[in-house]
Amino acid sequence: MKKFVLALGAVAAFAAAANAQTVVTDTDGNGTFSIEELTAAYADMTAETFAAIDANADGEVDADELAAAQEAGTIAE
Numbered sequence: 001m002k003k004f005v006l007a008l009g010a011v012a013a014f015a016a017a018a019n020a021q022t023v024v025t026d027t028d029g030n031g032t033f034s035i036e037e038l039t040a041a042y043a044d045m046t047a048e049t050f051a052a053i054d055a056n057a058d059g060e061v062d063a064d065e066l067a068a069a070q071e072a073g074t075i076a077e
Contacts, residue, residue, distance in 0.1 A: 021077050024066065032060035042075055049074065 024033055024041040038053075038061060039045040053061050053069040061069075070077045 022075075030060075032062045033066060034060060038075075045075075 022041050024038060026033060027037055027040075028034070035045065035047065035050045038050060050061070051057070053065055053074060055065050055068070066075075069075050
């Protein structure tokens, strides 16, 4: 019984992790995300990935660009 409870707990923890979404925080409150803000949420963010996400090349990623990158699989949701 003890093993069953432990296994059930492990499955529940795995399911919760699989459904978790990455949260990106606009720490400076300017309405867009800098490479530093995205790197805080996505540890593997590179300058190249950031540039690919920044569709209008303004040096910031807005909510639409972030959503498009997530939908395209460029970054995780």
